[in-house]
Amino acid sequence: MSVVQLDTIRRVLVIKWSALGDLVIASALMEDIARALPHAEIHLNTQPGCTGLFAHDPRFAEVWAIDVRGRAHRWANSLAWLKKVRTGHYDLVIDLQRSDHSRFLLTLLFLAGGAPRIRIGNRGGFPYTHQPAVRDPRAHAFLMMQSVLQAIGIPTPTAHPVLYPAPERRVVVASLREQHGLVDEGYVVLLPGAAAAHPLKRWGTARFAGLARLLHAQGVRKIVIIGGPDEVDECAEIAATGDYMVNLNGQLQLLDIAPLCAGASAIIGNDTGSAHFASAAGRPLLVLCGPTDPRRVKPIGNTAVAVQAQLPCRNCYAKVCANPDTHACMKAITPEWVAAQYPALAAGMLKPGQDWPGGLRSF
Incomplete structure (x- = not known):
């Protein structure tokens, strides 16, 4: 295997389509690429729904997307x-994909004689x-x-x-913080959602509401709730806990999450894409x-910790719980704990x- 002379590389293509959490994680590697190749022109190939995440990213000369995975026009798009x-x-x-789809396309390109020399x-x-x-x-x-x-040095x-929100969105976030009295270290952010197709990943509104009451009793002045379109009802239910709750559901874009979380004393949430965006803030983060x-x-991130109940059925990735004690994995993590x-x-x-004690472990 030949040694790569990084200073000879002039044009780079980074491929990262999904999933959303993995794409946010990959932004750290994008930073490493940009630092190692400051002389190179770097392009990013992602999916159509993700280009906006990098619209203001100075690391890329071009961000482009062609839907090669959707059923409609798949072959025409693959040729494009x-x-x-x-x-x-x-x-x-x-x-940076974890599937074989991009490898298949690069194989076709290699067989046709048009693949980049380093892959x-x-x-x-x-x-x-x-x-x-x-x-x-x-x-x-x-x-x-x-x-x-690391394979190429x-x-x-x-x-x-490492993400780059639009400058005007930072102004919006600053205005929201001032409006709701969210001073540095004076609030906790809760992320109660998860993909609607994976309901077992959700800790539950009653537990988040109970946690909010306990945290406020411990001296946390404000509890902020961040959620997406699938979590409107859950956020509203938790927000009804008390007048110290701040429900920002529907008021933030994805890239607003890190700036909003930057002043939080802690962030607590489910295994959800929002948690990955929140981790960019570098604040203490607990994922349930x-x-x-x-x-x-x-x-x-060095400030992110996950906790899980050590049950025989852990890591099942199921959408319907098969445990006789339904949702036992989440029940074991109590608001009091x-x-x-x-x-x-x-x-x-x-x-x-x-x-x-009780079989909980942090990761």
Whole structure:
């Protein structure tokens, strides 16, 4: 395997389509790429619904999207994708996907004689020219993507997502904080949602409401709720807990989450895409995991910790609970337990690898 001379690379294509959480995680690797190749022109290929996340990102000369996975026009779009990459005359392609779809397209490009001369990817093997050390699909996406960059000598020191909201949105967030009296270290952010198709990932409105009451009784002045379109009712129900609640559901864009969380004493939420955006703030973050494996789904960053009940059925990834004690994995994490850990969380003393009576463990 030849050594890559990074200073000879002039044009780079980064491929990262999804999922949303993985895309946010990948933004840390994008920072490493930009720092290692300051002389290169870097392009990002993502999916049509994700281009807006990078609309103000100074790391990329171009962000482009062609839907090669949807059923409509799949072959025509795939041909358009191949033509786009071929005419891009890239020296290096960095494929951060965890599936074989992008590898298949790059194989076609190689067989047609138009592939970039240096090709690296998560999956390894043909047609990539360099092989990452970590190729286990069960590994955390971050470790896999770091290994890809390390395979060609790109250092990977960035430990948290790096995102670039539009400047005008920072003004909006600052105005919301002033309007609701959200002073630094004076509020906690709750993320009660998760994808509607995965209801078992949700801790539940009653538990979040109970936690809000306990945190306020412990001296937290304001409790902020952030949710998406699928979580309107849940957010409204939790917000009814007391006048110290601030319901920002529907008032924020995804890239607003990190600036809003930047002043929080702590962030507590489910395994949800919002938690990955929140991790970019670098504030103490506790993720409550039930049916999903925290070793694979936990947001990155030195301040992010996940907790999970150590039950025989953990990491089932089911959409319907098969345990006779329905939702036992989330029931085991009580509002009282989370509230008791809040001082350690806010102080940065809640760490991975801790075990608690009752079968709870942090990751």
